[in-house]
Amino acid sequence: MTTTPEAPPTGSLMTTLPGRFYTDPEIFRQEQERVFESLWFCAVRCADLDKPGAFRTVQIGRESVLITRSRSGELRAFLNICRHRGARLCTRESGEVRRALQCPYHAWTYDLDGKLVAAPNLSKMPDVDRSAYGLVKVALREWLGYAWVCLADEPPSFEESVIGAAVERLGDAASIESYGTERLALGKRVTYDVRANWKLIVENFMECYHCATIHPELTDVLPEFTDGFAAQYYVGHGASFGEEVSGFTVDGSAGFGRLPEVAEEQDRRYYAITIKPAVFVNLVPDHVILHRMFPLAADRTVVECDWLYAPEVVASGVDLAKSVELFHRVNEQDFEACERTQPAMASRAYRAGGVLVPTEHHIGLFHAWLTERLA
Ligand code: FES
Ligand SMILES: [Fe+2]
Structure with a gap:
């Protein structure tokens, strides 16, 4: 027979979250959606991507995010998904490309700013607007030498939610x-x-x-x-x-x-x-x-x-x-x-x-x- 406390603790003791919050796949799925895919997430150290074409992929919530350095030297973040039929673009965790990111499935090719620049037979499809089929961009901020990315359509204030945490702790x-x-x-x-x-x-x-x-x-x-x-x-x-x-x-x-x-x-x-x-x-x-x-x-x-x-x-x-x-x-x-x-x-x-x-x-x-x- 098992016994459980009859009343919630008071005074010196406070309750924690119930055990299922640490085991339940459905609660984890909700956290992926409402926490990791909604807030700023520290993805990669900027200096790890030390030259144009260097990339890193990270799992954020349910998404794979690709972070790379463009030819102009800026960091860019994209969903790691080819716009043709959805293949994962970069399958490695890190690496380097010379000029472009090429999908390993049918070779759609994107420049380091995410723009669709080439695809087999693309010149025979003049009606296709290349600018409409670039990689999906993800918001990115640099702070403390790290790239922080946010998958939300409307990211929360970086100043409040990230820098604010340091201010709250340190004054x-x-x-x-x-x-x-x-x-x-x-x-x-x-x-x-x-x-x-x-x-x-x-x-x-x-x-x-x-x-x-x-x-x-x-x-x-x-x-x-x-x-x-x-x-x-x-x-x-x-x-x-x-x-x-x-x-x-x-x-x-x-x-x-x-x-x-x-x-x-x-x-x-x-x-x-x-x-x-x-x-x-x-x-x-x-x-x-x-x-x-x-x-x-x-x-x-x-x-x-x-x-x-x-x-x-x-x-x-x-x-x-x-x-x-x-x-x-x-x-x-x-x-x-x-x-x-x-x-x-x-x-x-x-x-x-x-x-x-x-x-x-x-x-x-x-x-x-x-x-x-x-x-
Ligand atoms: S899915 Fe990427 S080129 Fe076809
Ligand atoms: Fe400790």
Whole structure:
């Protein structure tokens, strides 16, 4: 026989979402439509597309989106679908074309601005208006050195929904701009294939109640995290490095000096920002760590994590291992916890959900945001 709580918790405890929100394919489909296909989604690092014709394809909600650099040097985003009979245009995740994108099915060919420029026998069909059969454009904005795309017909304000998330967390936009993220170079990228619902990863990132249990290296560097209050619990708060700690590294040894515009009061501190739905930004004095999530199924999320440093640090060939290892371990510890939680979401024990303790109550705002979007 099973027992369920008779009344919703009050006071110290708040309810979470019910378990089916993490397992139900229909809820995931609604999230694809109303979250990932409706909001700005951080798709690719601009510098990954370093020359005209370089492309990357990403899965956003139910759509494959193709991002490429045009001959004039601008980034462009299109639905990755041929306008002839709908074949997927680029089947690889990344690559480079010389001048044009050619469909592998019947060879319709588009220039890097998406215009239909050639097709077999097209000259024998003079009535066909080529301009009407270009690739379908997707809105694109660049920020922090990343291309953010939005599939909505009328994208929400980028300033409010994306930059606003950083302002809400840090108090102002200058506090994130001072890291000059768009000028940094990629030191390391690790891709994690996580067998968990994307919301478990967001919820885990927002709280630090688990830090003392699963993050020994992180709490050595940021001792205040042992109290369970995440940096995201407060506005404008960065967690302080421990007194003996020299840098944000796996053993607390020195990092690579402060980025040039990082303010005095930001030095020796760690800031974390969640940009809903699928981006985490971590700021420390000498580097930025940026996570992009690609939710692929109710129980599967690919996370691409970039470690970004001053260009001269990366160019010098200095060993980044101790610097990268700290958050790589944090990621592995976090994702293991999420994967341990995922199967339990389908249990009858979690049918009505779980509870949030006071240091986790701000996760309730994320749940409210989500249920409002799905309503
Ligand atoms: S489907 Fe692309 S050319 Fe026919
Ligand atoms: Fe964590």
